[in-house]
Each structure stands twice: as structure tokens, then as C-alpha cells.
Amino acid sequence: MLNSNLEILSDYPFQRLRALLDSQPASHGLAPINLSVGEPQHPLPDIVPAALTRDLSALSRYPTANGSPAFRAACADWLKRRYALPDALLDPERQIVALNGTREGLYMLAQVVVPPQKNGQRPAVLMPNPFYQAYIGATAASGAEAVFVPASAENGFLPDFAGVAPEILARTALVYLCSPANPQGTVASLDYLTRLIELARHYDFVIAFDECYAEIYDAAPPPGGLEAAMALSGGRAGEAALNNVVVFHSLSKRSSAPGLRSGFCAGDARITQEFIKLRNYGCAGMMMPVVEASTALWREESHVAANRALYREKFDIAQSILGNRFGFYRPAGGFYLWLDVGDGEAAAVKLWREAGLRTLPGAYLVRDGGDAVSAAAGKPYLRVALVCELEQTREAMQRFSKVLGG
Numbered sequence: 001m002l003n004s005n006l007e008i009l010s011d012y013p014f015q016r017l018r019a020l021l022d023s024q025p026a027s028h029g030l031a032p033i034n035l036s037v038g039e040p041q042h043p044l045p046d047i048v049p050a051a052l053t054r055d056l057s058a059l060s061r062y063p064t065a066n067g068s069p070a071f072r073a074a075c076a077d078w079l080k081r082r083y084a085l086p087d088a089l090l091d092p093e094r095q096i097v098a099l100n101g102t103r104e105g106l107y108m109l110a111q112v113v114v115p116p117q118k119n120g121q122r123p124a125v126l127m128p129n130p131f132y133q134a135y136i137g138a139t140a141a142s143g144a145e146a147v148f149v150p151a152s153a154e155n156g157f158l159p160d161f162a163g164v165a166p167e168i169l170a171r172t173a174l175v176y177l178c179s180p181a182n183p184q185g186t187v188a189s190l191d192y193l194t195r196l197i198e199l200a201r202h203y204d205f206v207i208a209f210d211e212c213y214a215e216i217y218d219a220a221p222p223p224g225g226l227e228a229a230m231a232l233s234g235g236r237a238g239e240a241a242l243n244n245v246v247v248f249h250s251l252s253k254r255s256s257a258p259g260l261r262s263g264f265c266a267g268d269a270r271i272t273q274e275f276i277k278l279r280n281y282g283c284a285g286m287m288m289p290v291v292e293a294s295t296a297l298w299r300e301e302s303h304v305a306a307n308r309a310l311y312r313e314k315f316d317i318a319q320s321i322l323g324n325r326f327g328f329y330r331p332a333g334g335f336y337l338w339l340d341v342g343d344g345e346a347a348a349v350k351l352w353r354e355a356g357l358r359t360l361p362g363a364y365l366v367r368d369g370g371d372a373v374s375a376a377a378g379k380p381y382l383r384v385a386l387v388c389e390l391e392q393t394r395e396a397m398q399r400f401s402k403v404l405g406g
């Protein structure tokens with residue numbers, strides 16, 4: 001009766017976290033601070049409420065399936081500005097897909113690009129280990145086999161997809177790459193990205209570049225999948241320039257608006273057109289007030305710069321308090337600390353009981369194949385999301401330092 005492919009979805013990280021912590025006694029009189037969820041708590045940019053409420057009568061009509069022409073143009077223009085892409089590279093009408101948050105897009109893409117069989121075999125979907133949960137959900141629902149590629153300290157926290165066995169690559173339909181990476185904050189170089197696209201074209205698989213942290217960075221803007229595709233085509237914008245490439249972008253982190261549920265994907269027209277077609281059959285369109293607010297946000301940069309500056313300040317605070325303890329490093333992108341605390345689960349319990357801090361054990365983000373490599377990729381770590389305001393972040397880091405010592 002039930003789809004047995006879904007059996008690999010038995011342990012969602014936040015369910016495990018609730019099971020781990022909610023039976024534990026609360027800390028003594030300290031207000032809890034939640035650092036477990038990647039949900040930005042910075043103030044919503046002022047343009048959001050105004051744009052959301054401008055025409056509420058739109059709610060009396062069904063929204064269109066793929067945003068509005070102005071929304072698609074704003075997304076395409078932003079990509080061109082951000083990654084210095086040629087004008088002709090993206091046709092907003094055919095190559096931008098409006099998404100109610102990138103999670104649903106990352107999830108649904110597998111239904112567009114995973115065939116029933118590849119080279120006569122069960123298709124495979126590759127993802128980094130640790131990974132963002134939508135990737136495994138998508139893989140399970142598509143019927144493909146999930147292949148977890150370690151992204152541990154040993155390989156600089158970047159999955160070595162080229163090192164996967166050729167027999168697996170031959171039946172690979174889709175690869176997920178997250179850069180800047182959740183949870184480690186690693187940024188893949190342009191060279192890494194171009195080599196991955198070459199690999200994808202050689203084996204004819206699709207790459208989903210999950211770039212939802214692209215605007216939260218420390219020193220330099222992270223390169224992206226479209227930029228890498230352009231580097232490979234020598235800057236020429238013919239349609240084949242984006243073959244096998246789809247990039248995902250979100251307003252959740254860039255504009256601190258996770259509740260808006262707004263993102264988009266862009267890339268290879270063969271894929272985006274099929275995706276738009278499929279969405280007509282089964283998806284709720286983006287609400288029109290959300291389309292309006294999103295259009296305004298993609299055209300505005302000052303709130304993004306302010307947001308980024310706030311994250312830098314929080315990393316300054318974390319660095320000054322933690323120093324070089326717990327393997328602290330300043331991530332190149334994203335807003336997580338990925339700390340080596342020896343045993344992430346034990347540390348999460350201690351921090352909750354003694355400091356009221358809610359953090360996520362690294363092991364919950366890793367598929368443990370029972371081998372030393374996958375254990376090393378997650379078990380020693382704790383993911384700490386620096387999503388609170390400055391003073392709460394300082395308070396959290398002080399409690400962390402006091403309780404875990406190190």
C-alpha cells in the first residue's frame with residue numbers, strides 16, 4: 001500500500017532533536033536560545049509589508065502558475081548582476097521558475113530529471129554527506145538510489161563527485177551540490193564548479209546547484225553554477241551554455257524572509273521548461289502579494305548588504321569568544337558554525353540542560369553508512385546557527401564557552 005522507497009526517510013533531524021532534548025529538564029532559569037534551525041531572525045526588510053499589502057484584492061483570484069513577467073525579469077536581472085552574466089544568457093520567460101521557497105523546488109526537480117532507468121539500471125542521485133534534507137526526500141520520492149558522497153574535514157568539506165565509481169556515475173541522473181555549504185560553510189571554487197559541470201556533461205546528469213546561502217559570505221562573493229557554465233563556454237551565451245545546470249536561489253536567507261516562502265530556479269531551458277509544465281499540473285502558484293514583494297526584494301541590495309554585515313559581526317563575536325577552541329573556523333559563507341566538540345549529541349544535551357542552548361548534533365545531518373568515513377563526517381560536530389540578533393548571539397556564545405569549556 002505504501003511507497004517503500006520512502007522507508008529511507010525514517011529519521012528527520014528535528015524529530016530526532018525533539019526526541020533527544022524534550023524529555024530533558026530545562027536549564028536553571030535561563031531563557032532558552034534556539035540555534036538549531038537555519039531560520040534568520042533579523043528584522044524583515046521594510047519593503048516587504050508595503051509590497052505585500054499593496055493589492056490584497058489579488059487574493060480573491062488564483063495566482064498565475066509561474067510568478068509574473070516582472071518577477072521573472074527581476075530574478076534574471078539579479079542573476080546577471082550578481083554573476084556578471086551576458087544579457088542573452090537567460091530568457092526570463094523560459095528559464096526562470098518561481099518557487100514557494102527553494103525547498104519545494106529542490107524536492108520537485110528530481111521528478112523532472114530522474115528517469116525510470118538510466119543506461120538500463122536504477123538511476124542514482126548523488127548528494128554530499130552531510131546534506132540538506134530535501135535532497136534525500138526528493139531522491140526517495142523519485143525512486144532513485146541515494147548515494148552519499150563524504151564532505152568531511154579530510155576533503156576540505158567538499159564532496160569528491162569525480163571520485164565516485166564510474167559504474168555509479170553512468171547511472172547518475174542528478175547531483176546536488178550546496179555552496180556555500182550547509183552546514184560547513186565551504187565555498188566551492190570556480191574551478192571545482194567547472195569540473196563538476198564537465199563531469200555532468202560527460203555522464204549526462206543534471207546538477208542542482210543549491211545556492212541559497214550565496215549572499216551570506218565573509219570575504220568574497222561565492223562563485224555560482226551559471227558563472228561556471230559561462231566560464232566553460234568562453235563567455236558565449238548560446239543555449240547549450242547552460243546544459244545540465246540548474247541553480248536555486250532564495251529570499252529566505254538573502255532577505256531574512258523565510259516565512260515569505262519565495263525562491264526560484266534558473267538554468268538549462270530544456271529542464272526549466274519541463275519543470276514549468278509539470279508545475280502547472282500539481283503546484284500552488286506563488287501568492288500574488290508574495291510575487292510583488294519578491295520582485296521588489298530581488299531589485300534591492302542595501303538590505304542584503306546590511307544583513308551580511310550583521311552576520312560578519314556575529315562571526316566576530318563567536319571568534320572572539322571561542323578563539324580556536326572546538327575547531328572553530330570562520331566559514332567562507334552561510335551562517336553556521338560547524339564545531340568539533342568530540343561528540344555532538346552529548347554536547348547538545350549538555351548545552352540544553354546547563355545553558356538552555358538548542359543546537360543540532362552533526363550526526364543528524366549525515367547518513368551513517370556504518371563506516372568510519374561517514375561517522376567522522378558528522379558525529380564529532382555540532383551545528384550552531386547564528387540566526388539571532390547580536391546581543392543574544394553574544395549571550396549564547398558566552399554560555400556555550402562556559403558550559404563546554406574546551
Ligand SMILES: Cc1ncc(COP(=O)(O)O)c(C=O)c1O
Pocket residue numbers: 038100101102103104106132178182210212249250251252258261262263
Ligand atoms: C541548504 C539549504 N537549501 C535550501 C533551503 C531551503 O530554503 P527555502 O525553502 O526557505 O528557500 C535551506 C533552508 O534552510 C537550506 O539550508
